[in-house]
Amino acid sequence: MSKDKRKLVVIALGGNAIKQSNENGTAEEQFRNVEVTCEQLVKMNTLGYKLVITHGNGPQAGNLLIQQEEGKELVPAQPLDVVGAMTQGQIGYMFQNTLQNYFRQIGKEIPITSLITQVLVKKDDPDFNDPSKPVGPFYTEEEAKRLEKEKNYVVKKVKPNGEKLWRRVVPSPEPYTIIEAESIKALIEARAIVIASGGGGIPVMKKDDDSLSGLEAVIDKDKAGNKLAQEVNADIFLVLTDVENACINFGKPDEKALQKISVAEAEEYLAAGHFLAGSMGPKVTAAIRFVKAGGEKAIITSLQKAADALEGKAGTIIEK
Numbered sequence: 151m152s153k154d155k156r157k158l159v160v161i162a163l164g165g166n167a168i169k170q171s172n173e174n175g176t177a178e179e180q181f182r183n184v185e186v187t188c189e190q191l192v193k194m195n196t197l198g199y200k201l202v203i204t205h206g207n208g209p210q211a212g213n214l215l216i217q218q219e220e221g222k223e224l225v226p227a228q229p230l231d232v233v234g235a236m237t238q239g240q241i242g243y244m245f246q247n248t249l250q251n252y253f254r255q256i257g258k259e260i261p262i263t264s265l266i267t268q269v270l271v272k273k274d275d276p277d278f279n280d281p282s283k284p285v286g287p288f289y290t291e292e293e294a295k296r297l298e299k300e301k302n303y304v305v306k307k308v309k310p311n312g313e314k315l316w317r318r319v320v321p322s323p324e325p326y327t328i329i330e331a332e333s334i335k336a337l338i339e340a341r342a343i344v345i346a347s348g349g350g351g352i353p354v355m356k357k358d359d360d361s362l363s364g365l366e367a368v369i370d371k372d373k374a375g376n377k378l379a380q381e382v383n384a385d386i387f388l389v390l391t392d393v394e395n396a397c398i399n400f401g402k403p404d405e406k407a408l409q410k411i412s413v414a415e416a417e418e419y420l421a422a423g424h425f426l427a428g429s430m431g432p433k434v435t436a437a438i439r440f441v442k443a444g445g446e447k448a449i450i451t452s453l454q455k456a457a458d459a460l461e462g463k464a465g466t467i468i469e470k
């Protein structure tokens with residue numbers, strides 16, 4: 151048993167923690183955003199929490215996919231699972247480097263490690279029959295139809311008007327288990343801050359001979375974050391995004407920010423359609439699953455309010 155009695159928080163960072171939507175994604179921009187995020191992480195460490203960090207990779211994977219496509223006459227394009235691994239390395243490095251520099255400034259010696267993480271999904275997941283997650287660049291209808299033929303892509307029209315309305319869609323299966331869970335736990339035991347399961351993890355499937363093989367699919371990072379939180383026995387699951395609260399009647403005149411709510415209330419609001427699929431929906435779903443599985447509380451809030459929310463002073467807090 152660990153002698154370290156501090157509470158363990160698994161933090162799921164949204165896209166804006168690394169790249170703002172109005173930015174191109176230069177390394178400088180990304181480092182600047184990561185710095186702001188790391189200030190919050192240092193605060194949480196100072197408040198006395200053990201930290202495991204997971205993060206999205208949508209914009210980074212999107213840019214890398216463009217590089218695969220544009221560069222394919224010169225060097226072979228890499229498939230989606232490999233691109234996922236590349237973004238885990240890229241973003242992990244940015245967090246490792248920035249956090250280490252912050253702790254060095256205040257004279258704290260803390261091991262900080264990113265771990266390439268695979269997440270097992272099930273063969274019979276229904277999303278394999280009806281892919282739902284758009285990835286990579288936008289195409290014209292002509293380009294999309296060509297890719298459909300040449301590369302067997304599933305393409306969908308994802309915008310009502312404009313020039314390039316089409317995108318490739320890939321399955322977004324449910325996460326089943328975190329393959330590297332034991333390694334992550336060992337690092338936590340060693341008092342490390344761990345960055346894991348980036349971009350929802352690299353989806354892998356078990357073959358008949360029991361070997362694991364990577365998939366052209368994407369796992370929702372909030373759902374994978376909940377799996378991670380459960381498998382490392384986190385006390386708190388903290389989802390950080392670009393809004394301070396989950397709201398009911400979102401975007402309507404009677405919009406109301408949710409503060410402390412029970413799992414039953416969250417389930418009721420979710421069923422009533424208050425949280426959009428693909429954004430707030432998966433966050434609330436992940437939060438409900440975490441608390442139902444025995445977690446102390448799940449919190450959804452903004453990056454800026456992260457430390458306050460841990461102290462119960464901000465955010466949407468979901469408890470039994």
Ligand code: ADP
Nearest residue numbers: 164165391392396397400424425426428429430
């Ligand atoms: P992230 O990169 O953090 O996962 P998302 O865009 O996926 O960010 O999710 C956050 C967004 O969810 C918010 O910016 C907001 O527009 C949207 N959203 C949808 N439904 C709600 C709701 N009921 N309450 C608050 N935000 C909501």
Ligand code: MG
Nearest residue numbers: 164206428429
């Ligand atoms: Mg999201």
